[in-house]
Amino acid sequence: MSHTGDAADDPAIWVNQANPAQSAVIGTDKLGAIEVYDLDGRRLQSLPVGRANNVDVRSDLGDGTAFTLSGRPISLVTASNRTNNSIIVYEMDPVSRQLRDIAARTITTGIQVYGECMYRSPQTGTFYAFLTGKTGQVEQWALSDNGAGKVDATKVRSFQVTTTEAEGCVADDELGFFYVADEYNGIWKYGAEPGAGTARTSVGSASAAGPLAPTIEGLTIARTSSGTGLLMASSQGNDTFAVYRREGANAFVGSFRVVAANGIDAVSGTDGIDVTTANLGPAFPAGVFAAQDGTNDAGNQNFKLVPFQLIAAVGQSG
Numbered sequence: 001m002s003h004t005g006d007a008a009d010d011p012a013i014w015v016n017q018a019n020p021a022q023s024a025v026i027g028t029d030k031l032g033a034i035e036v037y038d039l040d041g042r043r044l045q046s047l048p049v050g051r052a053n054n055v056d057v058r059s060d061l062g063d064g065t066a067f068t069l070s071g072r073p074i075s076l077v078t079a080s081n082r083t084n085n086s087i088i089v090y091e092m093d094p095v096s097r098q099l100r101d102i103a104a105r106t107i108t109t110g111i112q113v114y115g116e117c118m119y120r121s122p123q124t125g126t127f128y129a130f131l132t133g134k135t136g137q138v139e140q141w142a143l144s145d146n147g148a149g150k151v152d153a154t155k156v157r158s159f160q161v162t163t164t165e166a167e168g169c170v171a172d173d174e175l176g177f178f179y180v181a182d183e184y185n186g187i188w189k190y191g192a193e194p195g196a197g198t199a200r201t202s203v204g205s206a207s208a209a210g211p212l213a214p215t216i217e218g219l220t221i222a223r224t225s226s227g228t229g230l231l232m233a234s235s236q237g238n239d240t241f242a243v244y245r246r247e248g249a250n251a252f253v254g255s256f257r258v259v260a261a262n263g264i265d266a267v268s269g270t271d272g273i274d275v276t277t278a279n280l281g282p283a284f285p286a287g288v289f290a291a292q293d294g295t296n297d298a299g300n301q302n303f304k305l306v307p308f309q310l311i312a313a314v315g316q317s318g
């Protein structure tokens with residue numbers, strides 16, 4: 001981070017379909033920017049957009065599921081902006097690896113925004129942004145091509161998750177679920193379609209003993225095959241990551257922590273996380289897990305990257 005103090009918050013991994021080793025991590029600096037880094041951690045771009053808090057991406061994977069703008073598939077990036085409680089909308093340029101503002105206007109939500117994640121409906125192909133709020137509300141916004149080269153958004157659902165903070169969230173684009181971290185209480189699973197209502201199930205309840213030690217922060221999904229994989233959560237209170245099955249009743253699998261290794265300090269106090277199981281080249285052949293690190297021994301806060309096969313290997317050995 002270029003800012004000192006509690007600056008880094010949430011990463012999103014952009015997968016470069018044409019050249020996977022040239023993928024990038026998009027990260028929020030909640031003291032004033034959205035930044036782009038290469039897989040070696042070098043900063044490629046810094047956009048001084050305000051207090052960007054959470055960010056998400058849907059990469060153009062060349063499989064027909066990308067967002068289309070003016071008839072062209074793009075990698076869509078959206079984020080929450082606490083400066084004006086708005087939704088940031090960018091396109092990632094796959095050649096320059098630079099973000100470009102494509103919001104049709106300042107898209108102001110009706111809540112004090114914190115978290116943000118995206119959903120692509122497998123039923124309609126519509127893209128949505130979920131915004132979560134300081135006092136437990138969620139808003140779902142449909143994203144659309146405005147016909148003039150920009151993206152606009154329309155609010156399609158709002159509901160109350162809790163009366164305290166709800167921030168981290170993730171949606172499952174294949175199974176149609178929306179997961180949200182109710183920071184002091186647990187993880188909730190809702191239907192992700194705008195008409196799904198407020199029916200919900202609990203994935204896990206918060207407990208000081210873990211596996212979800214409050215506060216519960218970032219959520220992400222590792223896709224291992226169509227419809228299967230892992231739901232991962234930052235259990236900030238005990239510096240671990242709790243892992244659940246993505247499918248079925250989200251059975252608990254286990255927890256892990258990211259320890260110091262290879263001259264890199266351990267990860268603690270994590271806010272946002274992201275993961276991909278795409279092959280990102282020699283350094284990350286089974287994908288990569290990205291986590292915000294609350295304390296960086298070597299300087300300002302940063303994001304840490306872990307080859308996904310190390311986490312998968314722990315899972316297989318129990």
Ligand code: CA
Nearest residue numbers: 010011012055
């Ligand atoms: Ca994220």
Ligand code: CA
Nearest residue numbers: 167183215217
């Ligand atoms: Ca939080």
Ligand code: CA
Nearest residue numbers: 265266295296
């Ligand atoms: Ca650290």
